[in-house]
Amino acid sequence: MSNLDREAVPSLCGGRGFVVAEPVRELLSPRTVKLGESTxxxxxxxxxxxxMVxxxxxxxxxxxxxIADEPGMQVPPHxxxxxxxxxxxxxxxxxHNDSTGSTQIIRPRQLGLMTSGRAISHSEQSPRSHARLLHGAQLWVALPDADRHTDPRFEFHGDLPRVTAPGLDxxxxxxxxxxxxxxxxxFTPIVGADLSLSEGADLNLPLDPDFEYAVLAMSGEARVDGVPVLPGSMLYLGCGRRELPLSAPSDAGLMLLGGEPFEEELLMWWNFIGRxxxxxxxxxxxxxxxxxxxEVKGYDGAALPAPELPAVPLKPRGRVR
Known part of the structure:
Protein backbone atom coordinates (compact mmCIF):
# COMPACT_ATOMS: atom_id res chain seq x y z
CA MET A 1 0.00 0.00 0.00
CA SER A 2 1.13 3.50 -0.78
CA ASN A 3 1.60 6.63 1.22
CA LEU A 4 -0.68 8.81 -0.91
CA ASP A 5 -0.02 12.12 0.83
CA ARG A 6 0.45 14.75 -1.86
CA GLU A 7 2.91 16.63 0.35
CA ALA A 8 5.06 13.83 1.70
CA VAL A 9 7.00 14.64 4.85
CA PRO A 10 10.50 13.19 5.18
CA SER A 11 11.53 11.43 8.39
CA LEU A 12 14.81 10.11 9.69
CA CYS A 13 13.96 6.92 11.56
CA GLY A 14 15.89 4.25 13.40
CA GLY A 15 18.79 4.37 15.79
CA ARG A 16 18.67 3.31 19.43
CA GLY A 17 18.86 6.79 20.91
CA PHE A 18 15.12 7.09 21.51
CA VAL A 19 14.23 3.47 22.23
CA VAL A 20 12.56 3.13 25.62
CA ALA A 21 14.64 0.49 27.41
CA GLU A 22 12.00 -0.25 30.02
CA PRO A 23 8.28 -1.11 30.00
CA VAL A 24 6.04 1.89 29.28
CA ARG A 25 2.38 2.49 28.34
CA GLU A 26 2.39 5.16 25.64
CA LEU A 27 -0.95 5.46 23.82
CA LEU A 28 -0.56 6.66 20.21
CA SER A 29 -3.47 8.36 18.45
CA PRO A 30 -3.87 8.06 14.67
CA ARG A 31 -4.23 10.71 12.01
CA THR A 32 -6.75 10.20 9.21
CA VAL A 33 -5.42 9.90 5.64
CA LYS A 34 -7.35 9.49 2.39
CA LEU A 35 -6.12 6.46 0.45
CA GLY A 36 -7.02 6.11 -3.20
CA GLU A 37 -10.54 6.84 -4.42
CA SER A 38 -12.67 5.71 -1.50
CA THR A 39 -10.63 4.30 1.39
CA MET A 52 9.39 2.95 14.62
CA VAL A 53 8.78 -0.20 16.65
CA ILE A 67 -18.16 -1.13 0.32
CA ALA A 68 -21.11 -3.12 -1.00
CA ASP A 69 -22.01 -0.32 -3.43
CA GLU A 70 -18.50 1.15 -3.69
CA PRO A 71 -15.37 0.23 -5.66
CA GLY A 72 -13.55 -0.30 -2.38
CA MET A 73 -9.79 -0.09 -2.28
CA GLN A 74 -8.32 1.34 -5.48
CA VAL A 75 -4.61 2.12 -5.11
CA PRO A 76 -2.92 2.75 -8.49
CA PRO A 77 0.54 1.40 -9.38
CA HIS A 78 3.19 3.04 -7.19
CA HIS A 96 -2.27 -7.51 -5.46
CA ASN A 97 -0.41 -6.99 -8.78
CA ASP A 98 3.28 -6.12 -8.96
CA SER A 99 6.11 -5.53 -11.41
CA THR A 100 7.62 -8.99 -10.83
CA GLY A 101 4.47 -10.44 -12.42
CA SER A 102 2.91 -11.61 -9.16
CA THR A 103 -0.89 -11.55 -9.01
CA GLN A 104 -2.66 -12.66 -5.84
CA ILE A 105 -5.98 -12.19 -4.07
CA ILE A 106 -5.34 -11.83 -0.33
CA ARG A 107 -8.09 -12.84 2.09
CA PRO A 108 -8.48 -12.61 5.91
CA ARG A 109 -5.62 -14.11 7.95
CA GLN A 110 -3.51 -14.71 4.84
CA LEU A 111 -0.09 -13.07 4.50
CA GLY A 112 0.83 -11.00 1.47
CA LEU A 113 4.50 -10.07 1.94
CA MET A 114 6.28 -7.96 -0.68
CA THR A 115 10.01 -7.31 -0.43
CA SER A 116 10.82 -4.24 -2.50
CA GLY A 117 14.58 -4.52 -2.21
CA ARG A 118 16.20 -2.11 -4.65
CA ALA A 119 12.93 -1.35 -6.52
CA ILE A 120 9.42 -2.67 -7.13
CA SER A 121 6.00 -1.29 -8.01
CA HIS A 122 2.53 -2.65 -7.32
CA SER A 123 -1.18 -1.89 -7.23
CA GLU A 124 -3.84 -2.92 -4.71
CA GLN A 125 -7.56 -2.99 -5.31
CA SER A 126 -10.76 -4.62 -4.22
CA PRO A 127 -11.79 -7.20 -6.84
CA ARG A 128 -14.67 -6.20 -9.11
CA SER A 129 -16.91 -8.64 -7.22
CA HIS A 130 -16.07 -8.20 -3.55
CA ALA A 131 -17.39 -8.77 -0.04
CA ARG A 132 -19.51 -6.13 1.68
CA LEU A 133 -16.95 -5.19 4.34
CA LEU A 134 -13.27 -4.24 4.10
CA HIS A 135 -11.18 -4.21 7.28
CA GLY A 136 -7.45 -4.62 7.72
CA ALA A 137 -4.00 -3.18 8.26
CA GLN A 138 -1.10 -2.32 6.01
CA LEU A 139 2.38 -2.31 7.49
CA TRP A 140 5.94 -1.68 6.35
CA VAL A 141 9.15 -3.23 7.63
CA ALA A 142 12.43 -1.38 7.05
CA LEU A 143 15.22 -3.40 5.43
CA PRO A 144 18.71 -3.20 6.96
CA ASP A 145 21.53 -1.81 4.86
CA ALA A 146 22.95 -5.25 4.05
CA ASP A 147 19.68 -6.39 2.44
CA ARG A 148 18.03 -3.26 1.08
CA HIS A 149 19.35 -3.80 -2.48
CA THR A 150 18.12 -7.38 -2.68
CA ASP A 151 16.03 -8.63 -5.60
CA PRO A 152 12.34 -7.71 -5.34
CA ARG A 153 9.88 -10.53 -4.70
CA PHE A 154 6.40 -11.34 -3.42
CA GLU A 155 5.41 -14.11 -1.01
CA PHE A 156 1.95 -15.44 -0.27
CA HIS A 157 1.28 -17.63 2.76
CA GLY A 158 -2.31 -18.78 3.05
CA ASP A 159 -1.78 -21.09 6.03
CA LEU A 160 0.08 -19.55 8.96
CA PRO A 161 1.04 -21.06 12.33
CA ARG A 162 -1.17 -20.39 15.34
CA VAL A 163 -0.77 -20.21 19.10
CA THR A 164 -3.81 -21.04 21.22
CA ALA A 165 -4.58 -20.70 24.92
CA PRO A 166 -7.80 -20.23 26.90
CA GLY A 167 -9.35 -17.06 25.49
CA LEU A 168 -6.64 -16.59 22.81
CA ASP A 169 -6.20 -17.60 19.19
CA PHE A 187 15.81 -9.63 7.64
CA THR A 188 15.95 -8.47 11.27
CA PRO A 189 14.72 -10.04 14.54
CA ILE A 190 11.01 -9.18 14.45
CA VAL A 191 7.56 -10.45 15.36
CA GLY A 192 4.07 -9.73 14.10
CA ALA A 193 1.03 -11.60 15.41
CA ASP A 194 -2.73 -11.27 15.09
CA LEU A 195 -4.41 -11.84 18.47
CA SER A 196 -8.07 -12.86 18.67
CA LEU A 197 -9.35 -12.57 22.26
CA SER A 198 -12.67 -14.05 23.28
CA GLU A 199 -15.02 -12.41 25.77
CA GLY A 200 -13.71 -12.80 29.30
CA ALA A 201 -10.14 -13.59 28.22
CA ASP A 202 -7.51 -12.92 30.88
CA LEU A 203 -3.96 -14.11 30.16
CA ASN A 204 -0.26 -13.25 30.02
CA LEU A 205 1.40 -13.42 26.60
CA PRO A 206 5.11 -14.40 26.61
CA LEU A 207 7.46 -11.76 25.16
CA ASP A 208 11.18 -11.31 24.45
CA PRO A 209 12.67 -8.72 26.84
CA ASP A 210 15.19 -7.62 24.18
CA PHE A 211 12.39 -6.54 21.81
CA GLU A 212 10.41 -3.32 21.88
CA TYR A 213 6.67 -3.81 21.35
CA ALA A 214 3.43 -2.10 20.45
CA VAL A 215 -0.15 -3.36 20.19
CA LEU A 216 -2.55 -2.15 17.49
CA ALA A 217 -6.25 -2.38 18.39
CA MET A 218 -8.26 -3.73 15.45
CA SER A 219 -11.72 -4.38 16.92
CA GLY A 220 -13.72 -4.84 20.12
CA GLU A 221 -12.77 -3.93 23.67
CA ALA A 222 -9.48 -4.99 25.24
CA ARG A 223 -7.07 -4.02 27.99
CA VAL A 224 -3.34 -4.23 27.32
CA ASP A 225 -1.29 -4.19 30.54
CA GLY A 226 -4.34 -2.62 32.15
CA VAL A 227 -4.72 0.14 29.54
CA PRO A 228 -8.02 0.25 27.57
CA VAL A 229 -7.33 0.34 23.82
CA LEU A 230 -9.94 1.32 21.26
CA PRO A 231 -9.98 0.21 17.60
CA GLY A 232 -7.63 2.33 15.52
CA SER A 233 -5.30 3.20 18.41
CA MET A 234 -1.89 1.74 19.25
CA LEU A 235 -0.17 1.28 22.60
CA TYR A 236 3.64 1.49 22.62
CA LEU A 237 5.10 -0.75 25.32
CA GLY A 238 8.88 -0.18 25.27
CA CYS A 239 11.40 -2.96 26.02
CA GLY A 240 12.20 -5.17 28.98
CA ARG A 241 8.97 -7.19 29.09
CA ARG A 242 8.87 -10.95 29.56
CA GLU A 243 5.08 -11.13 29.42
CA LEU A 244 2.13 -8.94 28.51
CA PRO A 245 -1.16 -8.99 30.47
CA LEU A 246 -4.19 -9.06 28.14
CA SER A 247 -7.88 -9.07 28.99
CA ALA A 248 -11.09 -8.56 27.05
CA PRO A 249 -14.59 -7.71 28.33
CA SER A 250 -15.84 -8.57 24.82
CA ASP A 251 -14.47 -10.33 21.77
CA ALA A 252 -11.51 -8.28 20.51
CA GLY A 253 -8.86 -8.25 17.80
CA LEU A 254 -5.31 -6.94 18.34
CA MET A 255 -2.03 -6.97 16.45
CA LEU A 256 1.23 -7.44 18.34
CA LEU A 257 4.21 -5.76 16.64
CA GLY A 258 7.75 -6.02 17.97
CA GLY A 259 11.40 -6.49 17.25
CA GLU A 260 14.92 -5.63 18.23
CA PRO A 261 15.36 -1.83 18.12
CA PHE A 262 16.49 -0.85 14.63
CA GLU A 263 20.09 0.39 14.97
CA GLU A 264 20.53 2.12 11.61
CA GLU A 265 19.27 5.59 10.89
CA LEU A 266 17.26 5.77 7.69
CA LEU A 267 15.45 8.39 5.67
CA MET A 268 11.82 7.70 4.76
CA TRP A 269 10.04 9.86 2.19
CA TRP A 270 6.80 8.97 0.41
CA ASN A 271 7.15 5.26 -0.50
CA PHE A 272 10.94 5.14 -0.39
CA ILE A 273 13.39 4.27 2.37
CA GLY A 274 17.01 5.25 1.79
CA ARG A 275 20.00 6.59 3.63
CA GLU A 295 5.62 -2.14 -14.95
CA VAL A 296 2.46 -3.28 -13.19
CA LYS A 297 0.08 -5.13 -15.48
CA GLY A 298 -3.57 -5.77 -14.70
CA TYR A 299 -4.55 -2.36 -13.31
CA ASP A 300 -7.00 -0.32 -15.38
CA GLY A 301 -5.69 3.19 -14.87
CA ALA A 302 -2.66 5.42 -14.70
CA ALA A 303 0.24 5.01 -12.28
CA LEU A 304 0.50 7.29 -9.26
CA PRO A 305 2.83 10.28 -9.74
CA ALA A 306 5.31 11.10 -6.99
CA PRO A 307 4.77 14.28 -4.98
CA GLU A 308 7.24 17.12 -5.28
CA LEU A 309 10.28 16.98 -3.04
CA PRO A 310 10.51 19.70 -0.38
CA ALA A 311 12.29 22.89 -1.45
CA VAL A 312 14.60 22.57 1.56
CA PRO A 313 17.01 19.69 2.22
CA LEU A 314 15.45 16.60 3.78
CA LYS A 315 15.87 17.09 7.51
CA PRO A 316 16.55 14.35 10.09
CA ARG A 317 13.82 14.00 12.73
CA GLY A 318 14.81 10.92 14.71
CA ARG A 319 12.62 8.15 16.14
CA VAL A 320 10.54 10.59 18.15
CA ARG A 321 9.78 14.29 17.97
Whole structure:
Protein backbone atom coordinates (compact mmCIF):
# COMPACT_ATOMS: atom_id res chain seq x y z
CA MET A 1 0.00 0.00 0.00
CA SER A 2 1.13 3.50 -0.78
CA ASN A 3 1.60 6.63 1.22
CA LEU A 4 -0.68 8.81 -0.91
CA ASP A 5 -0.02 12.12 0.83
CA ARG A 6 0.45 14.75 -1.86
CA GLU A 7 2.91 16.63 0.35
CA ALA A 8 5.06 13.83 1.70
CA VAL A 9 7.00 14.64 4.85
CA PRO A 10 10.50 13.19 5.18
CA SER A 11 11.53 11.43 8.39
CA LEU A 12 14.81 10.11 9.69
CA CYS A 13 13.96 6.92 11.56
CA GLY A 14 15.89 4.25 13.40
CA GLY A 15 18.79 4.37 15.79
CA ARG A 16 18.67 3.31 19.43
CA GLY A 17 18.86 6.79 20.91
CA PHE A 18 15.12 7.09 21.51
CA VAL A 19 14.23 3.47 22.23
CA VAL A 20 12.56 3.13 25.62
CA ALA A 21 14.64 0.49 27.41
CA GLU A 22 12.00 -0.25 30.02
CA PRO A 23 8.28 -1.11 30.00
CA VAL A 24 6.04 1.89 29.28
CA ARG A 25 2.38 2.49 28.34
CA GLU A 26 2.39 5.16 25.64
CA LEU A 27 -0.95 5.46 23.82
CA LEU A 28 -0.56 6.66 20.21
CA SER A 29 -3.47 8.36 18.45
CA PRO A 30 -3.87 8.06 14.67
CA ARG A 31 -4.23 10.71 12.01
CA THR A 32 -6.75 10.20 9.21
CA VAL A 33 -5.42 9.90 5.64
CA LYS A 34 -7.35 9.49 2.39
CA LEU A 35 -6.12 6.46 0.45
CA GLY A 36 -7.02 6.11 -3.20
CA GLU A 37 -10.54 6.84 -4.42
CA SER A 38 -12.67 5.71 -1.50
CA THR A 39 -10.63 4.30 1.39
CA UNK A 40 -9.85 6.27 4.54
CA UNK A 41 -7.15 4.99 6.88
CA UNK A 42 -5.92 5.70 10.38
CA UNK A 43 -2.13 6.15 10.34
CA UNK A 44 -0.32 5.05 13.53
CA UNK A 45 3.28 5.00 12.29
CA UNK A 46 5.08 7.24 11.63
CA UNK A 47 3.43 9.14 14.48
CA UNK A 48 3.94 12.55 16.01
CA UNK A 49 5.29 10.79 19.07
CA UNK A 50 7.04 7.70 17.68
CA UNK A 51 8.32 6.61 14.30
CA MET A 52 9.39 2.95 14.62
CA VAL A 53 8.78 -0.20 16.65
CA UNK A 54 11.68 -2.52 15.93
CA UNK A 55 11.88 -2.57 12.13
CA UNK A 56 8.16 -1.76 11.80
CA UNK A 57 8.09 1.76 10.35
CA UNK A 58 4.61 2.27 8.88
CA UNK A 59 1.18 1.17 10.16
CA UNK A 60 -2.22 1.97 8.63
CA UNK A 61 -5.51 0.63 10.01
CA UNK A 62 -8.64 0.81 7.84
CA UNK A 63 -12.30 -0.18 8.20
CA UNK A 64 -14.53 -1.88 8.80
CA UNK A 65 -15.92 -0.08 5.73
CA UNK A 66 -19.18 -0.99 3.99
CA ILE A 67 -18.16 -1.13 0.32
CA ALA A 68 -21.11 -3.12 -1.00
CA ASP A 69 -22.01 -0.32 -3.43
CA GLU A 70 -18.50 1.15 -3.69
CA PRO A 71 -15.37 0.23 -5.66
CA GLY A 72 -13.55 -0.30 -2.38
CA MET A 73 -9.79 -0.09 -2.28
CA GLN A 74 -8.32 1.34 -5.48
CA VAL A 75 -4.61 2.12 -5.11
CA PRO A 76 -2.92 2.75 -8.49
CA PRO A 77 0.54 1.40 -9.38
CA HIS A 78 3.19 3.04 -7.19
CA UNK A 79 6.83 2.32 -6.26
CA UNK A 80 8.61 1.05 -3.16
CA UNK A 81 12.29 0.87 -2.23
CA UNK A 82 14.19 -0.37 0.83
CA UNK A 83 11.28 -2.00 2.67
CA UNK A 84 8.79 -4.86 2.93
CA UNK A 85 5.02 -4.39 2.80
CA UNK A 86 2.72 -6.59 4.87
CA UNK A 87 -0.94 -6.86 3.80
CA UNK A 88 -3.27 -8.15 6.55
CA UNK A 89 -7.05 -8.46 6.45
CA UNK A 90 -9.78 -9.19 8.96
CA UNK A 91 -12.58 -8.82 6.41
CA UNK A 92 -12.77 -8.55 2.63
CA UNK A 93 -10.17 -9.25 -0.03
CA UNK A 94 -7.49 -7.30 -1.89
CA UNK A 95 -6.05 -8.03 -5.33
CA HIS A 96 -2.27 -7.51 -5.46
CA ASN A 97 -0.41 -6.99 -8.78
CA ASP A 98 3.28 -6.12 -8.96
CA SER A 99 6.11 -5.53 -11.41
CA THR A 100 7.62 -8.99 -10.83
CA GLY A 101 4.47 -10.44 -12.42
CA SER A 102 2.91 -11.61 -9.16
CA THR A 103 -0.89 -11.55 -9.01
CA GLN A 104 -2.66 -12.66 -5.84
CA ILE A 105 -5.98 -12.19 -4.07
CA ILE A 106 -5.34 -11.83 -0.33
CA ARG A 107 -8.09 -12.84 2.09
CA PRO A 108 -8.48 -12.61 5.91
CA ARG A 109 -5.62 -14.11 7.95
CA GLN A 110 -3.51 -14.71 4.84
CA LEU A 111 -0.09 -13.07 4.50
CA GLY A 112 0.83 -11.00 1.47
CA LEU A 113 4.50 -10.07 1.94
CA MET A 114 6.28 -7.96 -0.68
CA THR A 115 10.01 -7.31 -0.43
CA SER A 116 10.82 -4.24 -2.50
CA GLY A 117 14.58 -4.52 -2.21
CA ARG A 118 16.20 -2.11 -4.65
CA ALA A 119 12.93 -1.35 -6.52
CA ILE A 120 9.42 -2.67 -7.13
CA SER A 121 6.00 -1.29 -8.01
CA HIS A 122 2.53 -2.65 -7.32
CA SER A 123 -1.18 -1.89 -7.23
CA GLU A 124 -3.84 -2.92 -4.71
CA GLN A 125 -7.56 -2.99 -5.31
CA SER A 126 -10.76 -4.62 -4.22
CA PRO A 127 -11.79 -7.20 -6.84
CA ARG A 128 -14.67 -6.20 -9.11
CA SER A 129 -16.91 -8.64 -7.22
CA HIS A 130 -16.07 -8.20 -3.55
CA ALA A 131 -17.39 -8.77 -0.04
CA ARG A 132 -19.51 -6.13 1.68
CA LEU A 133 -16.95 -5.19 4.34
CA LEU A 134 -13.27 -4.24 4.10
CA HIS A 135 -11.18 -4.21 7.28
CA GLY A 136 -7.45 -4.62 7.72
CA ALA A 137 -4.00 -3.18 8.26
CA GLN A 138 -1.10 -2.32 6.01
CA LEU A 139 2.38 -2.31 7.49
CA TRP A 140 5.94 -1.68 6.35
CA VAL A 141 9.15 -3.23 7.63
CA ALA A 142 12.43 -1.38 7.05
CA LEU A 143 15.22 -3.40 5.43
CA PRO A 144 18.71 -3.20 6.96
CA ASP A 145 21.53 -1.81 4.86
CA ALA A 146 22.95 -5.25 4.05
CA ASP A 147 19.68 -6.39 2.44
CA ARG A 148 18.03 -3.26 1.08
CA HIS A 149 19.35 -3.80 -2.48
CA THR A 150 18.12 -7.38 -2.68
CA ASP A 151 16.03 -8.63 -5.60
CA PRO A 152 12.34 -7.71 -5.34
CA ARG A 153 9.88 -10.53 -4.70
CA PHE A 154 6.40 -11.34 -3.42
CA GLU A 155 5.41 -14.11 -1.01
CA PHE A 156 1.95 -15.44 -0.27
CA HIS A 157 1.28 -17.63 2.76
CA GLY A 158 -2.31 -18.78 3.05
CA ASP A 159 -1.78 -21.09 6.03
CA LEU A 160 0.08 -19.55 8.96
CA PRO A 161 1.04 -21.06 12.33
CA ARG A 162 -1.17 -20.39 15.34
CA VAL A 163 -0.77 -20.21 19.10
CA THR A 164 -3.81 -21.04 21.22
CA ALA A 165 -4.58 -20.70 24.92
CA PRO A 166 -7.80 -20.23 26.90
CA GLY A 167 -9.35 -17.06 25.49
CA LEU A 168 -6.64 -16.59 22.81
CA ASP A 169 -6.20 -17.60 19.19
CA UNK A 170 -3.03 -16.00 17.75
CA UNK A 171 -1.83 -16.15 14.14
CA UNK A 172 1.89 -15.50 13.59
CA UNK A 173 2.51 -13.25 10.57
CA UNK A 174 6.27 -12.76 10.89
CA UNK A 175 8.94 -14.03 13.23
CA UNK A 176 7.99 -16.32 16.08
CA UNK A 177 5.70 -16.28 19.10
CA UNK A 178 5.91 -18.93 21.80
CA UNK A 179 6.60 -22.12 19.78
CA UNK A 180 5.16 -20.98 16.43
CA UNK A 181 7.29 -19.51 13.61
CA UNK A 182 6.01 -17.82 10.44
CA UNK A 183 7.33 -18.95 7.03
CA UNK A 184 7.54 -15.28 5.95
CA UNK A 185 11.02 -13.98 5.10
CA UNK A 186 12.52 -11.54 7.60
CA PHE A 187 15.81 -9.63 7.64
CA THR A 188 15.95 -8.47 11.27
CA PRO A 189 14.72 -10.04 14.54
CA ILE A 190 11.01 -9.18 14.45
CA VAL A 191 7.56 -10.45 15.36
CA GLY A 192 4.07 -9.73 14.10
CA ALA A 193 1.03 -11.60 15.41
CA ASP A 194 -2.73 -11.27 15.09
CA LEU A 195 -4.41 -11.84 18.47
CA SER A 196 -8.07 -12.86 18.67
CA LEU A 197 -9.35 -12.57 22.26
CA SER A 198 -12.67 -14.05 23.28
CA GLU A 199 -15.02 -12.41 25.77
CA GLY A 200 -13.71 -12.80 29.30
CA ALA A 201 -10.14 -13.59 28.22
CA ASP A 202 -7.51 -12.92 30.88
CA LEU A 203 -3.96 -14.11 30.16
CA ASN A 204 -0.26 -13.25 30.02
CA LEU A 205 1.40 -13.42 26.60
CA PRO A 206 5.11 -14.40 26.61
CA LEU A 207 7.46 -11.76 25.16
CA ASP A 208 11.18 -11.31 24.45
CA PRO A 209 12.67 -8.72 26.84
CA ASP A 210 15.19 -7.62 24.18
CA PHE A 211 12.39 -6.54 21.81
CA GLU A 212 10.41 -3.32 21.88
CA TYR A 213 6.67 -3.81 21.35
CA ALA A 214 3.43 -2.10 20.45
CA VAL A 215 -0.15 -3.36 20.19
CA LEU A 216 -2.55 -2.15 17.49
CA ALA A 217 -6.25 -2.38 18.39
CA MET A 218 -8.26 -3.73 15.45
CA SER A 219 -11.72 -4.38 16.92
CA GLY A 220 -13.72 -4.84 20.12
CA GLU A 221 -12.77 -3.93 23.67
CA ALA A 222 -9.48 -4.99 25.24
CA ARG A 223 -7.07 -4.02 27.99
CA VAL A 224 -3.34 -4.23 27.32
CA ASP A 225 -1.29 -4.19 30.54
CA GLY A 226 -4.34 -2.62 32.15
CA VAL A 227 -4.72 0.14 29.54
CA PRO A 228 -8.02 0.25 27.57
CA VAL A 229 -7.33 0.34 23.82
CA LEU A 230 -9.94 1.32 21.26
CA PRO A 231 -9.98 0.21 17.60
CA GLY A 232 -7.63 2.33 15.52
CA SER A 233 -5.30 3.20 18.41
CA MET A 234 -1.89 1.74 19.25
CA LEU A 235 -0.17 1.28 22.60
CA TYR A 236 3.64 1.49 22.62
CA LEU A 237 5.10 -0.75 25.32
CA GLY A 238 8.88 -0.18 25.27
CA CYS A 239 11.40 -2.96 26.02
CA GLY A 240 12.20 -5.17 28.98
CA ARG A 241 8.97 -7.19 29.09
CA ARG A 242 8.87 -10.95 29.56
CA GLU A 243 5.08 -11.13 29.42
CA LEU A 244 2.13 -8.94 28.51
CA PRO A 245 -1.16 -8.99 30.47
CA LEU A 246 -4.19 -9.06 28.14
CA SER A 247 -7.88 -9.07 28.99
CA ALA A 248 -11.09 -8.56 27.05
CA PRO A 249 -14.59 -7.71 28.33
CA SER A 250 -15.84 -8.57 24.82
CA ASP A 251 -14.47 -10.33 21.77
CA ALA A 252 -11.51 -8.28 20.51
CA GLY A 253 -8.86 -8.25 17.80
CA LEU A 254 -5.31 -6.94 18.34
CA MET A 255 -2.03 -6.97 16.45
CA LEU A 256 1.23 -7.44 18.34
CA LEU A 257 4.21 -5.76 16.64
CA GLY A 258 7.75 -6.02 17.97
CA GLY A 259 11.40 -6.49 17.25
CA GLU A 260 14.92 -5.63 18.23
CA PRO A 261 15.36 -1.83 18.12
CA PHE A 262 16.49 -0.85 14.63
CA GLU A 263 20.09 0.39 14.97
CA GLU A 264 20.53 2.12 11.61
CA GLU A 265 19.27 5.59 10.89
CA LEU A 266 17.26 5.77 7.69
CA LEU A 267 15.45 8.39 5.67
CA MET A 268 11.82 7.70 4.76
CA TRP A 269 10.04 9.86 2.19
CA TRP A 270 6.80 8.97 0.41
CA ASN A 271 7.15 5.26 -0.50
CA PHE A 272 10.94 5.14 -0.39
CA ILE A 273 13.39 4.27 2.37
CA GLY A 274 17.01 5.25 1.79
CA ARG A 275 20.00 6.59 3.63
CA UNK A 276 20.55 9.96 1.92
CA UNK A 277 18.72 12.73 0.10
CA UNK A 278 20.55 11.80 -3.11
CA UNK A 279 19.10 8.27 -2.97
CA UNK A 280 15.58 9.61 -2.48
CA UNK A 281 15.97 12.14 -5.31
CA UNK A 282 17.25 9.43 -7.66
CA UNK A 283 14.39 7.08 -6.75
CA UNK A 284 11.81 9.77 -7.45
CA UNK A 285 13.40 10.58 -10.81
CA UNK A 286 13.55 6.89 -11.76
CA UNK A 287 9.86 6.44 -10.96
CA UNK A 288 8.76 9.54 -12.85
CA UNK A 289 10.84 8.63 -15.92
CA UNK A 290 9.64 5.03 -16.01
CA UNK A 291 12.91 3.31 -15.23
CA UNK A 292 14.04 0.80 -12.57
CA UNK A 293 10.69 0.11 -10.87
CA UNK A 294 9.18 -2.00 -13.64
CA GLU A 295 5.62 -2.14 -14.95
CA VAL A 296 2.46 -3.28 -13.19
CA LYS A 297 0.08 -5.13 -15.48
CA GLY A 298 -3.57 -5.77 -14.70
CA TYR A 299 -4.55 -2.36 -13.31
CA ASP A 300 -7.00 -0.32 -15.38
CA GLY A 301 -5.69 3.19 -14.87
CA ALA A 302 -2.66 5.42 -14.70
CA ALA A 303 0.24 5.01 -12.28
CA LEU A 304 0.50 7.29 -9.26
CA PRO A 305 2.83 10.28 -9.74
CA ALA A 306 5.31 11.10 -6.99
CA PRO A 307 4.77 14.28 -4.98
CA GLU A 308 7.24 17.12 -5.28
CA LEU A 309 10.28 16.98 -3.04
CA PRO A 310 10.51 19.70 -0.38
CA ALA A 311 12.29 22.89 -1.45
CA VAL A 312 14.60 22.57 1.56
CA PRO A 313 17.01 19.69 2.22
CA LEU A 314 15.45 16.60 3.78
CA LYS A 315 15.87 17.09 7.51
CA PRO A 316 16.55 14.35 10.09
CA ARG A 317 13.82 14.00 12.73
CA GLY A 318 14.81 10.92 14.71
CA ARG A 319 12.62 8.15 16.14
CA VAL A 320 10.54 10.59 18.15
CA ARG A 321 9.78 14.29 17.97
Missing amino acids: EVRRLLPNLGRR GAWCFVDHYGPDD PHMGLQTVSWLHEGEVL ATVLLGSLDSAASPGTT SQEEIEQAREDWMTGSRFG
